[in-house]
Structure formats: C-alpha cells, structure tokens
Amino acid sequence: xxxxxxxxxxxxxxxxxxxxxxxxxxxxxxxxxxxxxxxxxxxxxxxxxxxxxxxxxxxxxxxxxxxxxxxxxxxxxxxxxxxxxxxxxxxxxxxxxxxxxxxxxxxxxxxxxxxxxxxxxxxxxxxxxxxxxxxxxxxxxxxxxxxxxxxxxxxxxxxxxxxxxxxxxxxxxxxxxxxxxxxxxxxxxxxxxxxxxxxxxxxxxxxxxxxxxxxxxxxxxxxxxxxxxxxxxxxxxxxxxx
Amino acid sequence: xxxxxxxxxxxxxxxxxxxxxxxxxxxxxxxxxxxxxxxxxxxxxxxxxxxxxxxxxxxxxxxxxxxxxxxxxxxxxxxxxxxxxxxxxxxxxxxxxxxxxxxxxxxxxxxxxxxxxxxxxxxxxxxxxxxxxxxxxxxxxxxxxxxxxxxxxxxxxxxxxxxxxxxxxxxxxxxxxxxxxxxxxxxxxxxxxxxxxxxxxxxxxxxxxxxxxxxxxxxxxxxxxxxxxxxxxxxxxxxxxxxxxx
Numbered sequence: 001x002x003x004x005x006x007x008x009x010x011x012x013x014x015x016x017x018x019x020x021x022x023x024x025x026x027x028x029x030x031x032x033x034x035x036x037x038x039x040x041x042x043x044x045x046x047x048x049x050x051x052x053x054x055x056x057x058x059x060x061x062x063x064x065x066x067x068x069x070x071x072x073x074x075x076x077x078x079x080x081x082x083x084x085x086x087x088x089x090x091x092x093x094x095x096x097x098x099x100x101x102x103x104x105x106x107x108x109x110x111x112x113x114x115x116x117x118x119x120x121x122x123x124x125x126x127x128x129x130x131x132x133x134x135x136x137x138x139x140x141x142x143x144x145x146x147x148x149x150x151x152x153x154x155x156x157x158x159x160x161x162x163x164x165x166x167x168x169x170x171x172x173x174x175x176x177x178x179x180x181x182x183x184x185x186x187x188x189x190x191x192x193x194x195x196x197x198x199x200x201x202x203x204x205x206x207x208x209x210x211x212x213x214x215x216x217x218x219x220x221x222x223x224x225x226x227x228x229x230x231x232x233x234x235x236x237x238x239x240x241x242x
Numbered sequence: 243x244x245x246x247x248x249x250x251x252x253x254x255x256x257x258x259x260x261x262x263x264x265x266x267x268x269x270x271x272x273x274x275x276x277x278x279x280x281x282x283x284x285x286x287x288x289x290x291x292x293x294x295x296x297x298x299x300x301x302x303x304x305x306x307x308x309x310x311x312x313x314x315x316x317x318x319x320x321x322x323x324x325x326x327x328x329x330x331x332x333x334x335x336x337x338x339x340x341x342x343x344x345x346x347x348x349x350x351x352x353x354x355x356x357x358x359x360x361x362x363x364x365x366x367x368x369x370x371x372x373x374x375x376x377x378x379x380x381x382x383x384x385x386x387x388x389x390x391x392x393x394x395x396x397x398x399x400x401x402x403x404x405x406x407x408x409x410x411x412x413x414x415x416x417x418x419x420x421x422x423x424x425x426x427x428x429x430x431x432x433x434x435x436x437x438x439x440x441x442x443x444x445x446x447x448x449x450x451x452x453x454x455x456x457x458x459x460x461x462x463x464x465x466x467x468x469x470x471x472x473x474x475x476x477x478x479x480x481x482x483x484x485x486x487x488x
Contacts, residue, residue, distance in 0.1 A: 002289075002293060002344070003363070005366060005367050005368075009320065009322075009366070009367060009368045011363075011366070016289055175288060175292065177292065188283075188284055188285055189284065232367045234299035234303065234365075235303065236303070237303060237304070238304060238368070238370045239368055241320050241322040241327045242327070
C-alpha cells in the first residue's frame with residue numbers, strides 16, 4: 001500500500017495490484033453453463049506443471065498456455081467474448097474507473113466469539129469466575145432451541161470477500177500494475193480477482209473503456225503511466241492554493 | 243642466505259608504503275536518506291522499485307536536503323485557510339519515521355510557552371520549501387525525550403538565520419546532555435531499552451541501578467534480528483546517482 005496525493009493536497013491510501021500472466025483459457029456458452037450469460041475462464045499467475053497430474057493440464061494445453069495457479073470465471077455478454085489464449089493486461093482498466101476486488105481473507109484459525117463476532121465478553125474483575133471472553137447466553141427460554149446461524153466460536157478468515165466500489169487511480173502499463181483506492185482483502189502477494197463495479201452509482205462511470213479488452217499487438221500505443229485527472233503527478237511543481 | 247648459483251642474492255626493494263587517503267573514504271560513505279532502505283518483509287521488491295522511481299521523480303523537481311535528527315529546519319507548506327496561503331514553521335527534527343513515499347519527520351518548537359510538534363510528510367506536494375538552518379547531529383537518533391526536558395532545550399528562534407556550513411566538512415555532533423523536568427515523564431527514559439545518551443540523569447544511584455533490571459543484554463547477539471543493509475544500500479545509491487544525473 002502506498003500514499004497518493006490529489007491536486008488539492010489530500011492524501012489517499014492506495015493498494016498496488018499486479019496483473020501477472022493472465023490468459024483467457026476457455027469460452028463456455030450460455031446453454032453449456034446453464035446461467036444467464038456466457039462465461040470466460042481466465043487463469044492467473046504461472047506455476048510449475050510438475051505438481052499436478054496430466055489430466056489437470058487439459059484446459060491449459062487447449063489454450064496453449066503454461067499451467068496457472070488460479071482459474072476463475074467471469075460472466076460476460078455475447079459481444080465481449082475473447083478468443084481463448086489471448087493475454088490480458090492491466091491496460092484493460094482505465095484510471096477513473098470503479099472496480100470490485102475479491103480475494104480470500106487472511107486466515108486467523110479457530111477464534112473465539114470476541115474476536116470473530118465482536119462480542120463484548122464479561123468484566124475482568126468484580127467476582128467473575130472463569131468468565132471473561134465467553135459468549136454468555138445463546139438463546140431464550142421460550143425458543144427452547146438454538147437458532148441456525150447462531151454466532152459461536154469457529155474458523156475465522158480464509159473465505160472469499162469483496163471490496164466494492166474502489167476507484168482506479170493509476171495504471172502502469174510497463175509492469176502491469178493497477179493502483180486501487182483503499183484496502184483490499186487478503187495478505188500481501190495473494191491472488192485477487194478484479195471486476196468492473198456492480199454498484200448502481202458507478203454504472204455510467206466507465207467512459208469508453210477498451211472493449212472487449214486491451215490487445216497488446218493492436219495499433220494503440222499507451223504511455224508507460226496512465227493517471228487519473230485528479231492525481232498529483234510528481235513531475236509537477238508543489239501544490240499552491242490560489 | 244645461500245643462493246643456488248653461488249652468486250649474491252638478488253636485490254629485493256623494500257615494500258611500498260600503503261597510503262590511506264581520508265578524502266576518498268568520505269566519498270564512499272555518502273548520505274542515503276533512510277526512507278530509501280526497504281524494511282525486511284515479504285513484500286515484492288518490484289513495489290519498492292516503483293516507489294523509488296516516484297521518490298526520485300519528486301526529488302528531481304523539489305530539492306529535499308540532507309538532514310538528520312537534531313537539525314533545525316524551516317518548512318514552508320501551502321495552507322488553504324491562511325491569508326498568505328503558506329505557513330512557515332521552524333523547529334528541531336526529533337524523529338524521522340516511515341519508509342518509501344510515506345516518510346515523515348517531526349519538528350518541535352516552543353512558541354509562547356507552548357510546545358508544538360508538527361509531523362510533515364517528506365513527499366507531500368503541499369510542502370513548498372525545506373531549509374536547513376542549523377546542521378548538528380545529536381547523540382541519539384530519537385529526541386522524543388525533549389518533551390520532558392526543560393523548555394529551553396526545545397526553543398528555537400522563528401526568525402533564525404541559517405548557519406553557514408563549511409565546504410563539505412563532517413556534520414558536527416553536539417554532545418549536549420539535556421536536563422529534565424522532575425518526574426513523572428511521558429516515558430521512563432532511564433531504562434536501557436531507549437538507550438539514551440543525551441540526558442543528564444540527576445536521579446539517585448539506586449534508581450539508575452533499578453532501571454538496569456529491564457536491560458536485555460542478549461539482544462545484541464540475536465542473529466535473527468540482524469539486518470545487513472550494506473549491499474542493498476550500495477545498489478540503491480548507484481540507482482539514485484544514475485537517475486539524478488539524467
């Protein structure tokens with residue numbers, strides 16, 4: 001995470017996400033998948049092929065791509081289908097866009113009710129016998145049962161969670177890095193899924209994004225760094241208020 | 243000695259004297275700002291490389307002078323609500339923290355009997371000028387104890403003139419021992435974990451001995467805590483000098 005300053009001198013914290021060897025692996029049509037839209041299987045980060053059996057390499061051989069650590073599905077409309085085997089780059093996104101980021105949260109193991117659900121526990125003194133971080137009562141007398149989904153101790157973390165509506169401040173096309181506002185679930189160097197935001201406020205925010213994606217062998221030549229309009233770029237002199 | 247031929251032994255000249263040039267030694271240990279050295283962790287080194295590129299970009303446009311803890315600095319920042327739209331603060335640097343773009347330094351001064359500390363970010367675009375008024379290192383790297391010292395040690399004249407520095411001499415170390423206000427202090431500065439050499443402790447002997455109870459003499463031999471930055475520093479220095487010359 002890094003600080004970023006706007007032209008009015010305000011500071012925002014930013015997470016850096018690297019797009020590492022992403023390729024489209026397979027196209028699954030609407031009828032095949034049984035959903036509402038067609039799906040594209042996309043693979044991330046390259047990994048050694050020797051730790052999995054040959055049967056697991058079929059998808060990657062079809063696309064002509066080395067074995068990937070993670071394969072995810074993206075729901076895609078029919079006009080945005082991409083041929084399997086095309087690489088995906090960070091330039092797929094543009095600064096000023098809003099994005100949802102999904103990742104597995106940091107695993108905390110088996111945790112008690114105070115840390116996992118934020119219960120207040122009991123006082124430290126004044127006669128409490130061996131009861132300082134316990135849940136206390138779990139149901140009422142009339143119910144005569146414990147409801148399903150009662151908050152109790154258990155394994156915490158290591159589940160998929162999404163941060164919605166994160167602004168993209170800057171994109172580095174040379175190293176394929178996306179600068180995303182705020183924090184993102186997951187530990188450092190973990191695998192993360194980035195999608196266009198589904199929030200209704202940001203429905204019309206994507207002004208002419210590269211559609212269906214940014215192709216490296218196309219005619220467009222992008223500069224090394226793409227900045228949002230409000231970012232203070234370090235090539236400018238210090239901020240002055242009029 | 244008898245040689246194999248029976249002739250007298252060949253004349254061997256005495257070894258040439260080795261001259262250690264003190265001037266070259268100074269150039270080798272040039273100043274590298276502490277926020278460039280990456281901390282030990284699991285972060286990808288690509289992140290530090292990209293942050294360094296941004297830091298170098300900023301340094302090309304805006305000059306950040308070489309300064310240490312103990313220097314007296316004057317910082318002008320842009321302030322939207324001031325009448326001049328700028329604010330000048332003079333103070334002694336008591337702490338330099340943070341790594342990368344978020345590096346900060348804290349300036350302390352006593353203005354009209356009120357101690358004021360301001361924490362500035364080195365790379366913030368609001369800072370318009372940093373001037374070093376007095377070059378002087380102290381015995382410690384963290385002068386937070388000035389909060390509990392007598393206020394005369396933290397007062398600096400706001401209209402102080404910059405003290406001229408002799409051409410590239412070594413930065414002088416001020417071996418000043420500061421006198422403290424009566425206890426209680428904000429932190430127990432006499433304890434060995436702070437390792438402070440710049441205070442004149444006027445505490446009774448038995449209290450100083452009792453403070454040594456918290457000493458951890460095994461810490462300096464702990465190999466897992468060792469973080470040798472010499473090679474990393476060399477690489478970063480090379481990168482810096484190449485980029486700044488462009």
